[in-house]
Amino acid sequence: MRTPIVLAAAGLVAAAAAAVLMPGPPHLGPERTGDAELAATVRAAVDDPENLRGLAVAVIEGDRVRVAGLGNRAPGGPAVEPGTPFEIGSIAKPLTGMLLARQVASGAVGPDDRLADVLPDVTGPAGAVTLAELASHRAGLPRLALDSAGAMVRTWWATSTAGNAYAGYDVQRIVTAARGTEPDDRGTVSYSNFGAALLGQALAARAAVDYPELIRREVLDPLGMTATVAATGADDLPAGRAEGATAADRPADPWLGAGYAPAGVGIWSTAEDLARLTAAMLAGTAPGADAATPRFDAGDDRRIGYGWFTSRHGDREIVWHNGGTGGFRAYLGFDRAADRGVVVLGNTTRDVDPIGLRLLGVRGDAAEESTGLDGWIGAALALAFTFLGGLSLWSTARRGTDRVTVLSDAVWAVVSLGLGHRLGDWSVVPGWVWPLGVALAGAAVVPAAQRWRGLPLVAGTPRWRRWTGAALSAAFAALAVVVIAA
Incomplete structure (x- = not known):
């Protein structure tokens, strides 16, 4: 089987598996409580139900007060009511x-x-x-x-x-x-x-x-x-x-x-x-x-x-x-x-x-709504973490340095995908971008695996420095896992 076909197959399999975990924004559900007319008016005032989960609304006109709830208090949870804190x-x-x-x-x-x-x-x-x-x-x-x-x-x-x-x-x-x-x-x-x-x-x-x-x-x-x-x-x-x-x-x-x-x-x-x-x-x-x-x-x-x-x-x-x-x-x-x-x-x-x-x-x-600075920072984090790990692994695998470097980059490819999923703002960046990053990392595994047997354990700089670098990389990866799990 030719390498390009193998690369494409590996990428597709990885992307398909990642689609199950694809990040996505919340969505304002169909539930409504309170004043039905107000709930309909509010829903019409929402230009896009994504990135919302629940709303509680009141409109005061003279002596008349109307209240309504839309969507959910929590994912799959009870409906928002006018008295929901x-x-x-x-x-x-x-x-x-x-x-x-x-x-x-x-x-x-x-x-x-x-x-x-x-x-x-x-x-x-x-x-x-x-x-x-x-x-x-x-x-x-x-x-x-x-x-x-x-x-x-x-x-x-x-x-x-x-x-x-x-x-x-x-x-x-x-x-x-x-x-x-x-x-x-x-x-x-x-x-x-x-x-x-x-x-x-x-x-x-x-x-x-x-x-x-x-x-x-x-x-x-x-x-x-x-x-x-x-x-x-x-x-x-x-x-x-x-x-x-x-x-x-x-x-x-x-x-x-x-x-x-x-x-x-x-x-x-x-x-x-x-x-x-x-x-x-x-x-x-x-x-x-x-x-x-x-x-x-x-x-x-x-x-x-x-x-x-x-x-x-x-x-x-x-x-x-x-x-x-x-x-x-x-x-x-x-x-x-x-x-x-x-x-x-x-x-x-x-x-x-x-x-x-x-x-x-x-x-x-x-x-009108706009994306603030925090949103663009979150978007940058999403894109950077989603693709940088896979690109680094691809570069290392193609160069064929040593096994320690390949293994370190493989770990970071997985960890960076987790960071992108956790820290990225997927209300700005479409969620389908994340499986593309997984596809890149999956494809990069192919040349890494092909070169693995011919690579030395460590190469280049003195061994103690390479092992020290590997230990530090492992420590930072462990810290990143804590961030992902937090």
Whole structure:
């Protein structure tokens, strides 16, 4: 049998076997609960059901509130209901802004109070920023309190593996990180989870309670939002919750970390509860509703109040905030002039802002979806890992170096395929690309096997160096297997 035919056959067999494991995005299922008319309207507003699994939606029009659920809470799991809890991420920031507005109205604090005056443990330059600057992302603080090189690596690792990026960040760690932080470019809006976390912890310290208790007492209970919780530990996670996943269908861990709770870590809510908040904001009766008053320019036809953004779309003004965690996306927006608001919650990392804007009647570019930087990074990882291992094995097999090198490259061909499958963003790259990488690796096995008997065990550099290289390669491969299995 001629070699090209053997190569083609090996590649086809490998690709056929890999097709069973072909990665693919989740898909919004046919299930629906709640208001049937709203569910149909939402489905029509979804331009593509891929990369979504479940949605919980509320539409508020005057005194009328409609809620619906679409799809599933988890793969093959029960249907999403209007009362299904979702992680809402940064939608908690407007709630923290409402705490500030409420405490300002009561005289407990002033908007221009310095952080150090309210939270004395914060010393140094960061203590000079004001509460209003923190609430409007104008304090010049970094997005995250990455207080060490190790923290940066852990955050990157958690983000890459859909883990909990905020594990270990309790209140004291946030405060300690603030002491060593130098604000930069104060007065300019620069989105900061760190700043929002410090604001909430400062307000809680002034009230002499922890943040979960403060937000429940001052905002959630008055609005009847009994299904909204601030989970600072695994035992606090709500029952019947949706399970989060990446848009490429990788299961995501819940985000937990008490220090960042005011910024949206560990905050769970439902479409029904957030509809209560939206209705009260439209009516102006929500505790701390003045937080939504736009006070500062945020660029790109946007202004910001205390946590709430206001964006102009033609002659429309939408007050809004969105949220994103390792496995969820959320959007809440309302149009005061039209007396209309929407809530959209999703349990994958595909953005739901465009769905919310379409339900608000906003058309054009603002309601179109785009692939962000993270998506393109994930796409690059998918392509690189899927093909580089097979290409390296093919090159080594054709050159015919030694058995150690061939074996090492064969192991890495398999491991890199696993990394591509696990870390790649298969919502951007079509899933059928992965079997092509498997086909390449399978075809590369043919020349490797043909040359194997004629190759020395090691060749070239001193033997100790080759064995050391092989040992290091094996160690890194083992580490990669841990990543794949995580």
